[in-house]
Amino acid sequence: MLAELFLDAARGCRDHSPLTHTLLVSAADDLVRGGITTQVMAGAEYDRKGAVPGLRFAGALHRLVLEGRVPGLAKHYPTAGGRPDLDTLWDDALTVLHEHTDDLRALVDSTAVQTNEPGRNAPLFGGLQTATHLAAGMAGRRTAFPVRLLEVGASGGLNLRPHRIAYRSGDRVYGDRSSPFVLDTGWVGCPSVDLSHNLRLVRRAGCDLNPVDVSTEDGRLHLSSFIWADQTWRWERLQAALDLARLDPVPVQQATGPEWLADQLARPERDVLTVVWHSVVWQYVSPADRAMGRAILADAAARATPMAPLALLVFEPRRAHEDGRYRFQLLLKLWPSGISLRLGSGGGHGVPFTWDPQPWN
Ligand SMILES: C[S@@+](CC[C@H](N)C(=O)[O-])C[C@H]1O[C@@H](n2cnc3c(N)ncnc32)[C@H](O)[C@@H]1O
Known part of the structure; x- marks a missing residue:
């Protein structure tokens, strides 16, 4: 189940990235309640663990931040000059999820997690x-x-x-x-x-x-x-x-x-x-x-x-x-x-x- 894969990814970043951890735990909860995350993740319902849907979700949000399209969320992102406020992060993310549902779904759908270290x-x-x-x-x-x-x-x-x-x-x-x-x-x-x-x-x-x-x-x-x-x-x-x-x-x-x-x-x-x-x-x-x-x-x-x-x-x-x-x-x-x-x-x-x-x- 998708929410479990989100929680699994959240456990992986708990000690390394409080920001990503908070996003993933909140999104998992939203998925269980059938909230807007369900629409963003439409099409990924049967993803396997290896496809790391939670990290694709977090990556899609980060990408909108880096493109300068969501200043209300960017204020939490050090990569955009912000500072995370974990108490208000999810509320600001929810606004973005509602305003950019289709773009986020397309990003989640079209990208595989890829790194180069x-x-x-x-x-x-x-x-x-x-x-x-x-x-x-x-x-x-x-x-x-x-x-x-x-x-x-x-x-x-x-x-x-x-x-x-x-x-x-x-x-x-x-x-x-x-x-x-x-x-x-x-x-x-x-x-x-x-x-x-x-x-x-x-x-x-x-x-x-x-x-x-x-x-x-x-x-x-x-x-x-x-x-x-x-x-x-x-x-x-x-x-x-x-x-x-x-x-x-x-x-x-x-x-x-x-x-x-x-x-x-x-x-x-x-x-x-x-x-x-x-x-x-x-x-x-x-x-x-x-x-x-x-x-x-x-x-x-x-x-x-x-x-x-x-x-x-x-x-x-x-x-x-x-x-x-x-x-x-x-x-x-x-x-x-x-x-x-x-x-x-x-x-x-x-x-x-x-x-x-x-x-x-
Ligand atoms: C975790 S990334 C590491 C990338 C890079 N080597 C580094 O250390 O930053 C793994 C990479 O291996 C590539 N890869 C996996 N299987 C491959 C294969 N059979 N042939 C070529 N590339 C492959 C993936 O596409 C991905 O870009």
């Missing part, structure tokens, strides 16, 4: 630095390899510019110090390689089942609307990454991971480290596509040479051996050397992150 650039940056140094060492090169970065499940492609970001860790800044995007890494420890090395990305490409075109206002609003509006730090990170994407566009191709990867990996490239990267994607990939992806990677790994090496770098939730709990882990495999490391683990959004390299079997 630029905080994950921080583990990516450290992982790439580690990979280029290790691969160079194995090849007997004095300098690190330049990188060809291939991202599966890239969403809006906001993690295809890891070399264009300034990474702050304590009183140190790594990466591109002139970047308008300064990312607080929240690192505990550090990758055990020279981070002052200039990471060079000679080619970047990404694919996604549903790519978001962040060169358009519609694409930027789409990703922005799914940020919980009282998580201002995530909002600022996303806006900085969107601004950077404007200066340095990288299109994301619409394709399923395996077919795209097979095409990209068909030709090994010499004097370049090819890195296949994915973050928080694996759980959405079908078993058939997972098997195909593994086979394509194994095939490319068999063709890797010291001067045309291949790396798999992933940031995904995995059950930890130690306590059986899920953690977001950064894993690295390198071919032809066979090096396999768990570089560390961290928060789901990539920050904070603890560097703690261990063998990974």
